[in-house]
Amino acid sequence: MAKIQSGENSTKKEAIIQKAAFLFKTKGYSATSMRELADSLGVEAPSLYNYIGSKSELLQSICSKMANEFHLNLDVVENNTATAVAKVEAIVRFHIQKMLNNFDEVFVANHEWKHLKEPMLSSFLNQRRNYEKRVMAVFENGIEKNELRITNPYVAVLTILSAVRGLEFWYGHKKNVTQEELENEMVKNLLNGIVK
Amino acid sequence: MAKIQSGENSTKKEAIIQKAAFLFKTKGYSATSMRELADSLGVEAPSLYNYIGSKSELLQSICSKMANEFHLNLDVVENNTATAVAKVEAIVRFHIQKMLNNFDEVFVANHEWKHLKEPMLSSFLNQRRNYEKRVMAVFENGIEKNELRITNPYVAVLTILSAVRGLEFWYGHKKNVTQEELENEMVKNLLNGIVK
DNA sequence: AATAAAAACTAATAAGTGTTAGTTTTGCAA
């Protein structure tokens, strides 16, 4: 009957993943059925299996894609910025932008990872721990170089990254704040708290 | 066979709700089955219905209990603290303490509310919007009285409350940070960013 | 127009869901 529509630059598999991200975000992974996903693509559920292996594979694709992108950005930041403060700002800005531009997928990676199956679950958590450590190293470096006035880098990382993650709470509210304003104001509030 | 164990100060219904909160937090509402909940209480699933009305009633109990407690605290803070800065600090500290002392239930109210059924869903979201507005009023008052240097109270509320909510991320990590240290350090980092 | 591959379909399966009905066991009061 109907065909799975995919944009010019995306395969049909990618179209399925994108819709899945939207539904997983909206209803949660477990509460989203394959029939529902198929329905929203104008197709019967078994047809999806021409493109994907399983429901859990969809979740896995989303989570690992996000993990990779965040790690990749950290590589760039570590090599291309001078001061620790500049690194922190670059990291915060990337998180904010990702949050605003790839909301569905970031949200799913942040909230639905617990439904990953082993061994992907362990792998995902390992990657995340690793990411945290690398960010924390940036903060520690900032303390050594006397750029930051924080005393506990772990708490600082936790505080800042969580604050940014909280943008998901803002999403949909659509107050009279532009994306740029929000980003700048947030960076200011957060960095003011820790920069010397 | 086995009986549902309830602590000295709690009814059996409360014991069920508490275990439900733990499971809903750990596996998510949809992925938690009544059989599983019963199992963890050493009982068969239908036995639960001697004490509760339905699965969704469990979620409702948890969410509305948390909503009430946060509102109640705000009543106290509004009346019993002098400056806006003191109010902000008191709110932040309450959020942190709740997060650390009633982790399961706070987590569920924060993450699983979307599975509430109407009309409780709308009611819950209304309460939350209301809470935000009241907190925002505190910030606006702080700007008027020249106590705060923020320019956008909405972004500030978002940033601070999200940062605190991010404690869920810390929970379980058990770094070498005591609860008090964490609370004080976090309050410092956050207030430094906005207090004049 | 014929053919082969891609992609949709229908039907079915086995497992799991919340919940109800009806029955048995348990524990306490008389």
Add this chain to the structure above:
DNA sequence: TTGCAAAACTAACACTTATTAGTTTTTATT
């Protein structure tokens, strides 16, 4: 010890779940 209510049980229901098998339709190529 008897009797009664509270609280457990078993069996079953009507649905929903992800997924597979097998078949038909669509699409593009020769």
